[in-house]
Amino acid sequence: MLTANYSHPSIMRLFLFFLCIFRWFLFSSAAFKVTHLPGLLQQGALPFHLETGYIEVDEVYGVELFYYFIESERNPSEDPLLVWLSGGPGCSAFNGLSLEIGPLKFISERYNGSLPNLVYHPYSWTKISNIIFLDSPVGAGFSFSNHPQGYESGDKSSSKLAMIFLRKWLIDHQQFLSNPLYIAGDSYAGKVVPLVVHNILNAENDMEQQPKFNIQGYMIGNPMTGELIDFNARVPFAFGMGIISDELYQRIDENCKGEDYKNPKSSPCASLLQIFDNFKSELWDEQILEPKCSLDAPNPKYTVGTRRSMNVQESNTVLFGPPIPELKCRTYDYYLMYIWANSNIVQEALNVKKFVSLHSGDHDMIFPFVGTKEWVKSLKFSITDRWRSWHVGGQVAGYTESYSNNLTFATVKGAGHMAPVFKAKECLAMFRRWISHKLL
Template structure:
C-alpha cells in the first residue's frame, strides 16, 4: 500500500501532469557501446523544453542513487565552461562509468565502472547547459543567444519541469551543484528557485536543502588576482618578484593601469615564470601544441587561463614524451560522436553537428562579474553549502575562494583543521554558521581543477560525510 505522503504528492502533482504542455522525452538506457553487459545502475536520458515556446531543448543524464534512491539526496549537477558538456563531468569526475584507458584505442573506447562515483550516495541529474552545450540545442537560431542570467532562468525552469515529470523525487533533499564556471550561475539558480518557493509558485516546490560548488569561478577580482598570490605561495615566483609586483601594481594584476610601466614590467616577468606551468594542476606536465605566445608589452591574463583542451586533438601521444591528462579527453570525442553511442543515448538525430567536450563558440553573454551578492543573499536562507577547492589548482586558486568566503562575514563555528581518509590528511576544512545557514569550505590536498578528477577516493568520502551531516 502506498504511503500517505506518496498519495499527497500524487494528488498535488496530478493536475500539472494532466494539463501542462511540457515538451519532454525520456528513455531508460540499459546498455552502452563500450560497456560489457547491462548497466548495473539506472540511467535515463532525455530532453526538456524551456524558454519561449520551449524552443531550447536541454539534454540530461539522470542516474539514480546506487544506495537508496527513495531517500538519498537528488543533485542537479552543472559542468563549467560555460559550454562544457555534462558528459565530461559524468565521465571524468563523479559519474558511475569512465573510460578504461588501458584497454581503449583512439578509435574504440571502452568503458569501466568508477568505484568512486558520487551516485553511490545520491541521485544525479547531469545537465547539458547552457543551450549549445553537449547535446542540448535550439529549434531556432536566435535561441542560441544566451547569458548568465537567462541560462540560470532556463536551468531553474528545467528542474521544475523535471520534477513535474518525476514526482517521486519531490520530497528528496535537493541540492544544486556544479564546478568551475558554474560558481557564477548556481547561486542565481538557487535564488530563483527559492523565490519561487516562497511565493508559492507551481508546481509543488522542490525540497531545496542547499548547494555545492567545486573549484568555483565566483568573482573576477578575487579569483583571477589570486593566481599571482597562489603562484608565490607555491614557489613559482620569487619573493622579490612577488613583492615588487604587489607594490608596483597595488594588488591589481588583472586590470592594471596601462600607463604603469613598472607594473607591466613585473607582470611580464610573472608571465615568463608561469608560461609553462599547467594551470589545472601545477604539478602535472603542460601539453600545448600551440605556438608560444609572443612577448607583449601589455599584461594578458589569458596567458594564465586554462589551456584549450581541443588544441591537442590532432596530436597523438608521443611514445617517449610525458603523459598528459589531456590525452584522456580525446576518447570522449571519439565515443560521444559515434552514431551508435548517440542512438544508444537517444540523442535526436540532426540536432547537433558535432559533440564537443567544451564548446568555445557559444553565443554567450557574461552578464555577471561576480556572484558574491547572490551568495550573500543565500546566507539568509536555511541552506547548507559545501564549497571545495583542489589546493594545486591555479585556474581558480583556493586563495581567492577563501578570500570571498571570508568577505561574507560569517561567524566561524568549526575552525581550520585537517580531515582524513584512510588515516591520511586529505585536506583541510573550516565551517561557518549563522542562524540556520551553514557553509563548509574544504581543500582537497594534491587535487587540481577540478578536485574529483584528481582525488576521486577522497572526494567521495567528502561528499558522503557531508550529505550525512557527519564531520569531515
C-alpha cells in the first residue's frame, strides 16, 4: 500500500498496500439521489447518502464519466473527500464500492436467477470519508463516449479527464471545496493516481483555473508501479514463499540477469521461466493461500470501437457474461456483481443511461510487495523509521517502513489483490490513521 499526503503542494507524504477574477464553468451535472437499491436486504431507505451522475469531460467526442458519490457517515462537511479509481485498466468503480472500501457487500450465495442480494458493509471507508467512486477511463462501468474515438485513451489522457471531472464536480458541489482532498486507487490505478495528482498540482500554478483543489495526498494499494519491476518480482516472491526451489531460483537468477521475465530473450532464461510459470499456474495469484478459481472478468463477445460491451436479454439475464466460478471461490462475488449491475431495474435505480453496459474484473502474486519495495528503493530516499510491525486490535496487521520526503510503505498481513477485499477491518484502520496524520 502506497500513500502520499500534502500539507502544501510542495510537500509530499507518500504511503504505498493513492485569476484573480473567478471564471466559473457554466455547468450543471446530472446528479441523481438514490434512496433505494434493488437487492439490498434492508427495509426502507439507504442508511447512507448516495448520489450518481454523469459529467461531460470531452465536448468533442461527448465523453461522459459516471460516478457514485457517498457522503461520510461521520461529518460530511469536514471529513476528507476521497476520489477512488479502480484498476484493470477498465474496471468499474463499483468494484471498489461493493467489493473493497464501500458500504455495500454481496452475499455469497448461489445465483438462482433472481437479483443477487446486498448487505451493509461495517468496515466501509465512508464511515470517516466522503468518497467519489469514478468510472474511469471512459468505457469502464457506465462511462461512455458518443464517438468511437472517444474510447481511444491512455493513462495520460484518462488522468487529465479525471481532473476535468473533479473540477466540474467541485463546481457543482461547492460545499466540499474546503474539505481535504485525496486521490486513491489500487492495482493498475497505481499508474494513474499519481498522474492525476501531478495534473492537479500543475494546474494549481495556473491562476485562471478555478476552483482550487485542497489536495492533501494520495494512496495506492497493491499498485502496478512498472511492468519490469512488477513481473520480475514474482520470482523472488515465489522463492520467499517456498513455492519454487532454491535450485530453480538460483538458475533463473544466473541465466536471466537483466532480462524482462515477461518477454525473455535467451532460450535458457525462457525455459526456466516456463518451469516457474508451471508452478505459478497452480495457484490463484491474487491470494496464493486461497483456492484457484476460474477467471472473474467478463469476456464480452462484441466490441464497439475500442469499448467492451455486453448483451443483456429482455428478461434481465446476461446473455454473454463471465465464466461462473465455484461458490467457494472469492471470485463468485465478481460474478454476482456482474449480474446485479447488468439488471435493468438496478440501472433504472442508479439512473444509468440505457445504452451503457458494465464490465469488471481484477487480474498477490500479481503485483508482489517485493516489486513495490524495489520501486521504493529506486527512489533512493533515506529511511526515517525502520521496518517494524503495525497493529490492529492488539494483533500484527502488517509491516511498515518510512522514508524521507514523507513516503511510507506498508504491507497488510494476509491480504491479497486487492488488500481491502481480504482485510477490510485492518485497511479501514490504516486509512483512518493516515487521514489523521498518525503513524501506523
